[in-house]
Amino acid sequence: MSGKLHQLGSCGVAKSEEDRRRYESLWNEFFRDPSQWWDNSTSKRSPKHADFKHKFTKDSLLMDGCYNPPWVIEELRRRGFASLSGELCRSTIMGAALPVSLIKAYEDGAAFVVSLRACTKNKDLHRGIKLHDNILKMGLVEKCSDALVTMYAKCGELEKAKELLNLHNSRDVITWTALIAAYARKGQSQRALNCFDRMQHEGISPNAVTYTCILNACATMGAVVKGEEIHNVVAKQGLLENNIVLGNALIDMYAKCGALPKAQDLIERLPSRDVVSWNALIGGYAREGQGEQALTCFEHMQHEGISPDAVTYICILKACATIGEIAKGEEIHDEIRKQGLLQNNMALATALLDMYAKCGALSKAQKLLKKLRFRNVVSWNTLIAGYVQDGQGKQALDCLNLMQREGISPDAVTYLSILKACATIRAIEKGQEIHERIAKDGLLQDSTMLGNALVDMYAKCGALSKAQDVLQKLPSRNVVSWSTLIEGYAQEGQGEQALHCFELMLNEGIRPDAVTFVSLLNVCSHLGLVDMGHALFASMKTKFGVIPNSECYTCMVDLLGRAGRLERALELVQEMPSLQRSAIWLALLDACRVRGDINLGRWAFEQAVQVNKSHGPPYILMGQIYAAAGMQDKARNIEAQRVKYQA
DNA sequence: ATAGGGTTAG
Numbered sequence: 001m002s003g004k005l006h007q008l009g010s011c012g013v014a015k016s017e018e019d020r021r022r023y024e025s026l027w028n029e030f031f032r033d034p035s036q037w038w039d040n041s042t043s044k045r046s047p048k049h050a051d052f053k054h055k056f057t058k059d060s061l062l063m064d065g066c067y068n069p070p071w072v073i074e075e076l077r078r079r080g081f082a083s084l085s086g087e088l089c090r091s092t093i094m095g096a097a098l099p100v101s102l103i104k105a106y107e108d109g110a111a112f113v114v115s116l117r118a119c120t121k122n123k124d125l126h127r128g129i130k131l132h133d134n135i136l137k138m139g140l141v142e143k144c145s146d147a148l149v150t151m152y153a154k155c156g157e158l159e160k161a162k163e164l165l166n167l168h169n170s171r172d173v174i175t176w177t178a179l180i181a182a183y184a185r186k187g188q189s190q191r192a193l194n195c196f197d198r199m200q201h202e203g204i205s206p207n208a209v210t211y212t213c214i215l216n217a218c219a220t221m222g223a224v225v226k227g228e229e230i231h232n233v234v235a236k237q238g239l240l241e242n243n244i245v246l247g248n249a250l251i252d253m254y255a256k257c258g259a260l261p262k263a264q265d266l267i268e269r270l271p272s273r274d275v276v277s278w279n280a281l282i283g284g285y286a287r288e289g290q291g292e293q294a295l296t297c298f299e300h301m302q303h304e305g306i307s308p309d310a311v312t313y314i315c316i317l318k319a320c321a322t323i324g325e326i327a328k329g330e331e332i333h334d335e336i337r338k339q340g341l342l343q344n345n346m347a348l349a350t351a352l353l354d355m356y357a358k359c360g361a362l363s364k365a366q367k368l369l370k371k372l373r374f375r376n377v378v379s380w381n382t383l384i385a386g387y388v389q390d391g392q393g394k395q396a397l398d399c400l401n402l403m404q405r406e407g408i409s410p411d412a413v414t415y416l417s418i419l420k421a422c423a424t425i426r427a428i429e430k431g432q433e434i435h436e437r438i439a440k441d442g443l444l445q446d447s448t449m450l451g452n453a454l455v456d457m458y459a460k461c462g463a464l465s466k467a468q469d470v471l472q473k474l475p476s477r478n479v480v481s482w483s484t485l486i487e488g489y490a491q492e493g494q495g496e497q498a499l500h501c502f503e504l505m506l507n508e509g510i511r512p513d514a515v516t517f518v519s520l521l522n523v524c525s526h527l528g529l530v531d532m533g534h535a536l537f538a539s540m541k542t543k544f545g546v547i548p549n550s551e552c553y554t555c556m557v558d559l560l561g562r563a564g565r566l567e568r569a570l571e572l573v574q575e576m577p578s579l580q581r582s583a584i585w586l587a588l589l590d591a592c593r594v595r596g597d598i599n600l601g602r603w604a605f606e607q608a609v610q611v612n613k614s615h616g617p618p619y620i621l622m623g624q625i626y627a628a629a630g631m632q633d634k635a636r637n638i639e640a641q642r643v644k645y646q647a
Numbered sequence: 648a649t650a651g652g653g654t655t656a657g
Contacts, residue, residue, distance in 0.1 A: 154649090215651090
């Protein structure tokens with residue numbers, strides 16, 4: 001186009017006249033048979049320009065092309081396609097239900113296919129159903145079945161899409177892919193995989209797009225083995241040589257499955273990378289809490305001459321948040337501000353808020369929130385969660401008020417944080433008020449988590465019988481609900497009640513997990529119920545199939561130590577996987593203190609200082625052991641070492 | 648035509 005404009009200067013008139021005639025005939029062509037044209041108006045390349053491309057000649061027509069004859073717009077309107085004005089027109093033009101008179105003109109079904117494709121693109125289910133209806137009435141369904149399946153799939157009507165695909169026995173890769181893509185998008189990964197298998201069973205070979213969708217499904221379900229299998233297949237077919245999207249889907253799959261070395265290896269081997277490749281990898285590192293690696297990738301990418309975009313910044317801010325890198329975060333903030341990205345990207349603004357909040361810079365976060373041109377419930381939730389995490393329950397509650405004064409209603413996420421705030425500052429009256437609002441909004445029906453937060457709030461405020469009452473009235477409860485209550489009783493020193501709740505839970509058929517046992521073992525430890533604790537610990541594996549975590553072992557060592565059964569405690573320490581042992585030494589050392597066992601104590605002490613970066617607690621305990629044994633010199637020596645290390 | 652990376656909580 002620019003070439004043609006250039007020529008206008010020299011021999012303008014003749015040239016433009018020629019173009020005018022050319023486009024006039026093209027538009028005539030278009031109206032003779034619109035089904036011969038693709039509508040590219042939402043392609044990523046030029047989202048702003050409606051762009052019809054002829055299937056075979058590749059001629060293209062722009063809705064707002066400067067050589068268009070004046071009657072084009074009027075003609076489009078006359079045919080009932082749409083009323084024409086800018087973006088709205090472009091999205092509705094091909095999707096409008098056609099008047100019956102026009103439909104009759106395309107009895108081969110092609111006109112329906114064109115209209116259905118537009119509905120697919122615009123996710124216009126309403127029009128799509130109307131078209132389906134007309135198609136049935138005219139007996140054209142055989143010719144339109146693929147377009148119908150695709151339309152229903154994209155509009156989220158998966159049952160309908162599947163039904164039609166089966167009914168008409170589609171042999172078209174693209175149609176099958178559309179259904180697979182829809183399953184993957186909706187998070188129904190297993191269905192996507194089943195569909196993928198069935199398609200191949202019917203002798204239809206997947207293409208690069210199908211593989212991309214399947215990798216997406218693998219990513220959401222963490223199916224790294226299946227993902228690797230796909231990787232091998234596409235590599236063998238040479239599809240990675242020329243398809244960057246497919247390569248990126250692979251990187252993302254590995255990253256989302258936590259296989260970051262594989263993702264890193266792949267990005268280095270791909271023939272080409274772009275900003276999306278790096279974003280997938282950086283996002284993976286950020287999610288896994290490996291902030292340093294994310295930052296390294298960020299440097300690497302820029303070194304390669306690839307500029308970060310808004311998504312990159314979101315990922316990097318998340319990385320900064322997880323490792324508390326506020327300085328780098330502020331640098332990024334500057335960059336974002338310079339590029340003016342905050343004004344139109346809520347996700348980016350939220351990521352920035354979250355970075356400040358997670359780094360404990362809450363006044364900065366609050367200032368930023370105030371300055372944002374757009375705020376929503378998510379922005380406020382981020383700030384509120386930040387205050388709660390920082391232990392500033394009162395501030396969190398203040399935010400709730402500010403937010404509501406702005407006319408923004410809290411949602412389930414808000415209430416989760418707010419209840420936690422009430423729990424930390426033991427604000428039971430406020431908690432009760434929130435409880436009433438949650439109940440009134442009907443939020444308890446579809447959020448077990450919110451119910452659990454209520455139980456936790458009442459429990460942490462010391463209102464255990466209220467907590468139990470709430471739990472027993474919840475529409476749905478799970479192991480977390482009961483574990484929360486059990487831990488609540490344990491914290492309040494009501495061990496018998498905790499054990500009683502365990503029975504109630506089992507009677508309901510809910511299986512305990514490792515967290516439940518930590519509370520129960522603590523109770524046994526405090527009540528001196530050594531035998532019972534032992535029995536519970538044994539039953540974890542044998543009766544409930546729960547693998548004890550390191551906290552369980554710590555509880556047991558504590559329990560045995562209090563009872564003076566050091567030998568058994570030592571056995572347990574040796575039983576547990578060596579990688580998990582870091583937290584156990586302190587418990588063993590404390591047990592040695594209770595029993596006054598200097599030799600074992602010395603050994604536990606050595607282990608403890610080896611794994612523990614903080615040199616405080618083991619030195620204190622060891623000092624106490626020496627002091628109790630009357631070895632004052634040794635005790636002073638240990639204390640001196642502690643002071644030295646802490647300086 | 649069908650397709651890739653991203654925000655709050657847990």
